Amino acid sequence: MEIWLTEEQTRGYSVNWKVKSIIYKKKTMYQELAILELEDFGKALVLDGVIQVTEQDEYIYNEMITHIPMVTHPNPADVLIIGGGDGGALREVLKYKEVNAVDLVEIDSEVIEACREFLPSMGSSFDDERVKVIIDDGRKYIESPRKKYDVIIVDSSDPVGPALKLFQKDFYKNCYKGLKDDGILVAQTESPFFYQKVLNKSYNYICKLFKYTSLYLVCIPTYPSGLWSFTMGSKKYRVEDTDPFKKGEKNTKYYTPKIYHSVFKLPMFVEGIITSGMNLEQS
Amino acid sequence: MEIWLTEEQTRGYSVNWKVKSIIYKKKTMYQELAILELEDFGKALVLDGVIQVTEQDEYIYNEMITHIPMVTHPNPADVLIIGGGDGGALREVLKYKEVNAVDLVEIDSEVIEACREFLPSMGSSFDDERVKVIIDDGRKYIESPRKKYDVIIVDSSDPVGPALKLFQKDFYKNCYKGLKDDGILVAQTESPFFYQKVLNKSYNYICKLFKYTSLYLVCIPTYPSGLWSFTMGSKKYRVEDTDPFKKGEKNTKYYTPKIYHSVFKLPMFVEGIITSGMNLEQS
Known part of the structure; x- marks a missing residue:
């Protein structure tokens, strides 16, 4: 069978x-x-x-949602992960010795429990003493977070069901407020092939809030269309000024300092998506 | 139904x-x-x-197999396409005014006929006067080509059936001989996820023949795993010395001069595939 x-x-x-x-x-x-x-x-x-x-390709997503903002920020001591109950992004964040504390806000405690038990290559990162798990709706948590963060990573599922509100203007606004004055936000913003409107909206919401906004792309075999986008908003630090070699290698399988600047170079049609005047007032 | x-x-x-x-x-x-x-x-x-x-994503593959070598070569006047019976790579090659003549060697004339009739966005490129179609097995043709080329593009299908021999040492050797003294070869070398051995072999065969060899990656939604590799062998011109802005924009949807250098920056695991000592003597 x-x-x-x-x-x-x-x-x-x-x-x-x-x-x-x-x-x-x-x-x-x-x-x-x-x-x-x-x-x-x-x-x-x-x-x-x-x-x-x-297990075969999680490292691509988890490394790339994490190392790009963590390398851009010179001293990411306090990190917040919204979603990410599998522990994969958490594992990557914990590779930075400058990290003092990571709060991870996951709505469904059973995701964390299952990953700790059955996917230890990701789930065992919850054992680190620097980690505090908060079982809550990320959208609600960020309305009154318990502290301000250097880096916020929005590791959400697709914009249907509980994750839908993690792609909306108010959510990004609260993330902005939840960051320190030199903080960085990164969010997964879906496939430029299949979710052009989601990408356009998220990018432009973040763009209106942050001094510097950069979109970057990665190819993830098990995600629809492979091509995947991440949007990074930064209050102070610029991608162009970042020397990715400063923080060295991080025992990764995908990310290397060599690729840092390359992932921001966008194909024509993706430039077109983020600059097109789609109607942003619908959600 | x-x-x-x-x-x-x-x-x-x-x-x-x-x-x-x-x-x-x-x-x-x-x-x-x-x-x-x-x-x-x-x-x-x-x-x-x-x-x-x-039709929805052919431009990614066709632009990227073409513009990277065409921009690397300062004056690609004579071009050979092996395979590529759909006419997509041909359409991109013809965008360069320095191109005098393109030979396209396709084993199956019916592929060309069907694409001319039903896929004119690619197939209509066969109408250009600079194009000469040669119906032959690419592997045989390149044993005694009718002239030497500036650029050879190997636009083959997967290494099964008739295309299998387009991934072998002798074939690449004959391509090398079929190039002028400053010529460039590019070949599609499959998915780094699903065809690691094919990629390792092809890359290393090309590496042994050419002065400079560069692997580059693109994400193609309709191909297995999305992630796709191309290997470029060059007798004289180096990627590092190429100014992609010199040749300007080419009315493309994916390629832009901005991404030229970025596609050569390889993730860790892909570096691992091409440098690993897999057994190259098997085919």
Whole structure:
């Protein structure tokens, strides 16, 4: 018997993953959570039928959402991760010795528990003493955070269900307020192929708030279309002034200081998406 | 009734494309050729069940296999395309006014005929007077080419069936001989995720022949894993010395001079693939 997980990525495009075994499955208060062993991608965290991370390629997403802002900020001592219950981005943040404390705000405690148990390559980062887990809705938490941060990483799922509000103007505004005067925000802003409107809106919201805004791109095999965008807003530090070699290598599989500046060089059509005058007043 | 094309990309990973209509289908001497209208990606050329190009994202592959070598070479007057029967790479080559003549060697004349008729955004490039089509096996043609070239572009399908020999040592050696003393070869060298051995071999074969070899990466949504590699061998001109702004904009959707240098900055794991000591003697 062959078991396959089919993930609809658009109306006319879906992906099938061969499942070796279903390691864990549970309906939590927020979503249907599963840990699957896939034929080609190792173990995977699946939420409501959508693959969030796989052991085979999680490092690309987690390294790139983390190292770019962490290298841009000269001294990121206090870091906030919103979402990221798998612990992957957390693992990367903890590689910086200048980090004193990381708050991680996850809405669904069962995601963290499952990843600690079944995906230790990411989940074991919760064992670090510098980490404080806050079980809360990230959108609510950031309305009155317990302190100001140097770096905020918005590691959300797609803009449907609970994550929808993590792509809206008020949320980004509160993130801005939750940062110190030289703080940096980074958010995953979806596929430039399949979510052009989401990307355009998020980028432009962040652009209106921050002194410097930079979009960067990465290719992530298990995400729809592969091509993925991240938007970074910075109150003080500029990408152009950053020397990525200053902080050295970080025991990574994807990120290296050599690629830091290259990821900000955008293809024509992506420039077109972020500069086009789509209607921003709809959400 | 819904019709879907399922494409097996690895044993445990396949992709489904919703088919609006089957525009054309024929068993040629070499392969099963189809032109499909897809729900989300426009018209597509499909060979033996594998999507080669779609109207929605063909520009990424075709621009990037072409503009990188064409910008690196200061005066690419004589160009050879091996494969590329859809006409997409040809369209990009013809954007350079310094091009006097392009030879395109395609094994299957019916691919060209179908693309001229049903995919004119690519296929109409065959109407240009500078183009000479040679219906032949690229591997054979390059054993005794009718002239020497400035740039050779190997726009092959995957290394199975007729294209297998376009990934072998002797083929690259003959390409080297078929180039002028300052010539440049570029070849598509597959996904660094799914075809690490092919990439390692092709890169190292090219590396042993050419004075300068550079690998570059692009993200192509409809190709397995998205991440795609191209290897460029150059007899004289160095990437590091190239000023991509010299040749200006070329009416492209993906390529811009700004990204030229960035595509050569490789993630750690890709550096690992090309420098690892895999056994090169097997084919």
